[in-house]
Amino acid sequence: MIGVTWKSLGDPLIGSIRSQKLHRHSSMASSPPNPSLLCFLLLFLLTAAADATAAAAAWPESLEVGLGSERSTHLRVYFHEVFRGPNVTSINVVKGNGDYPSGFGNIDMIDAALRTDADATSRVVGRAQGVSFHVSQEEEALLIEFVLLFTGGEYAGSTLTVVGRVDAAGRGDRAVVGGTGRFLLARGHMVTQVLTSSVDGLVAVYDIYVMHYEGPRQA
Numbered sequence: 651m652i653g654v655t656w657k658s659l660g661d662p663l664i665g666s667i668r669s670q671k672l673h674r675h676s677s678m679a680s681s682p683p684n685p686s687l688l689c690f691l692l693l694f695l696l697t698a699a700a701d702a703t704a705a706a707a708a709w710p711e712s713l714e715v716g717l718g719s720e721r722s723t724h725l726r727v728y729f730h731e732v733f734r735g736p737n738v739t740s741i742n743v744v745k746g747n748g749d750y751p752s753g754f755g756n757i758d759m760i761d762a763a764l765r766t767d768a769d770a771t772s773r774v775v776g777r778a779q780g781v782s783f784h785v786s787q788e789e790e791a792l793l794i795e796f797v798l799l800f801t802g803g804e805y806a807g808s809t810l811t812v813v814g815r816v817d818a819a820g821r822g823d824r825a826v827v828g829g830t831g832r833f834l835l836a837r838g839h840m841v842t843q844v845l846t847s848s849v850d851g852l853v854a855v856y857d858i859y860v861m862h863y864e865g866p867r868q869a
Contacts, residue, residue, distance in 0.1 A: 718864040725858040727764040753784040776800040790818035808832040820844035836862035
């Protein structure tokens with residue numbers, strides 16, 4: 651049998667090794683930090699702080715103009731659509747591929763007058779410009795996206811964006827999803843009631859209820 655003898659902790663060789671390790675650790679702990687590294691870290695922190703301060707200072711600038719006061723408004727205008735004759739206000743631009751009695755797949759463009767009354771000779775105060783999609787396979791139903799552009803009166807130059815579905819009778823409660831000018835950040839709804847309808851044209855009344863801001867304050 652071969653005997654194995656372990657050196658004790660008091661062995662001079664082990665003691666020398668331990669002494670060398672402790673000396674190296676002591677030397678590393680007592681070494682001064684690298685000046686170049688400290689300068690780099692300091693420069694990085696100062697640059698980051700400057701960028702954050704500049705971003706924070708720039709952010710409120712977009713809010714300084716303000717939005718004015720929020721208010722609610724009810725508008726009533728009359729939509730005059732012409733189907734035949736020289737002043738047609740609605741034309742088909744895409745014909746659906748299927749043979750659907752409902753016209754499913756058809757797309758029409760619209761540019762119709764908004765007037766102050768149901769009478770065709772009443773004053774024009776705007777245009778209803780947009781597109782209508784025949785969206786139902788079962789019945790005549792339209793998804794209509796309009797921009798109501800006001801060209802006369804106190805809201806001249808302002809717009810309302812309206813989206814929604816109407817049935818074959820022209821009934822529909824559509825959403826007001828935005829606005830510009832006097833109708834900044836508008837939201838609300840528009841109720842439609844058809845007054846007259848024939849092969850020649852259609853007249854409907856739009857009751858529009860919106861919450862909106864009056865626009866940026868002037869400096």
